[in-house]
Amino acid sequence: MSGALPLDDALRSGEGDAPVLEARDVTKEYRGGDGAVLRILDGVSLSVRRGEMVAIVGASGAGKSTLLHVLGALERPTRGDVWLAGRSIAGRDDETLAALRNHAVGFVFQFHHLLREFSALENVMMPLRIAGHTPQEAEGRAADLLERVGLGGRLHHRPAALSGGEQQRAAVARALAADPAVLLADEPSGNLDHANAERLHDLFAALARDMELGMVVVTHNRSLAQRADRALLLEDARLVDADMREGVA
Numbered sequence: 001m002s003g004a005l006p007l008d009d010a011l012r013s014g015e016g017d018a019p020v021l022e023a024r025d026v027t028k029e030y031r032g033g034d035g036a037v038l039r040i041l042d043g044v045s046l047s048v049r050r051g052e053m054v055a056i057v058g059a060s061g062a063g064k065s066t067l068l069h070v071l072g073a074l075e076r077p078t079r080g081d082v083w084l085a086g087r088s089i090a091g092r093d094d095e096t097l098a099a100l101r102n103h104a105v106g107f108v109f110q111f112h113h114l115l116r117e118f119s120a121l122e123n124v125m126m127p128l129r130i131a132g133h134t135p136q137e138a139e140g141r142a143a144d145l146l147e148r149v150g151l152g153g154r155l156h157h158r159p160a161a162l163s164g165g166e167q168q169r170a171a172v173a174r175a176l177a178a179d180p181a182v183l184l185a186d187e188p189s190g191n192l193d194h195a196n197a198e199r200l201h202d203l204f205a206a207l208a209r210d211m212e213l214g215m216v217v218v219t220h221n222r223s224l225a226q227r228a229d230r231a232l233l234l235e236d237a238r239l240v241d242a243d244m245r246e247g248v249a
């Protein structure tokens with residue numbers, strides 16, 4: 001399925017110290033309704049290694065989601081480049097970009113976007129079936145992933161029969177189905193109560209470490225940002241180190 005765009009061997013096997021995600025001098029501009037250019041990102045560079053969780057914080061409207069979309073090749077930068085799992089996205093056609101994205105990146109959003117008429121297991125199996133795995137392979141891997149996120153006892157529940165925290169953890173399992181090198185999350189705990197948010201944050205920290213994912217998490221949640229290896233503040237279209245100590249920022 002992904003034969004056209006295999007990950008670099010060293011990256012797949014976790015060898016070497018190469019970053020799994022890099023933004024190189026990325027600028028992103030939109031044209032406003034009046035024709036004026038809005039520069040949302042201005043020469044942003046970022047490098048994320050396997051096993052590393054990076055938090056992005058910043059005011060509403062600062063461009064955090066835009067940055068995440070560019071990092072995950074959902075949007076193209078106006079200038080600069082993004083490297084995903086050892087591949088530059090520059091000059092790729094839409095189809096190749098989609099293949100790279102499907103192969104290398106898992107996304108988690110604030111709302112789970114699970115399909116409500118399917119069970120947790122079927123939701124996680126879906127990307128695997130689309131990627132060409134047999135039903136047996138897909139079911140085995142999906143069950144393992146749901147077990148990994150603490151939902152081994154909820155495989156056959158539909159989303160409506162899961163708590164908000166469980167729904168979000170099922171969405172994490174689905175994001176991991178294609179065995180991505182990079183996990184990107186946009187306000188993943190923004191819709192959860194404190195206890196479920198903390199459980200999700202524990203899971204993220206464990207996944208980054210155990211599955212050697214390069215992780216970027218956009219969050220307003222101080223506890224999640226503090227748990228990251230690095231927190232960066234997006235301000236005035238640039239990334240700067242954020243000080244997430246209590247009472248600061």
Ligand SMILES: Nc1ncnc2c1ncn2[C@@H]1O[C@H](COP(=O)(O)OP(=O)(O)OP(=O)(O)O)[C@@H](O)[C@H]1O
Binds near residue numbers: 030038065066
């Ligand atoms: N497709 C687009 N066309 C024009 N402007 C856009 C587009 N997408 C985003 N913007 C603008 O870019 C700016 C940054 O938006 P973005 O959603 O990235 O911010 P954010 O930091 O994620 O905000 P929030 O924390 O509220 O989710 C906003 O002013 C938004 O209106």
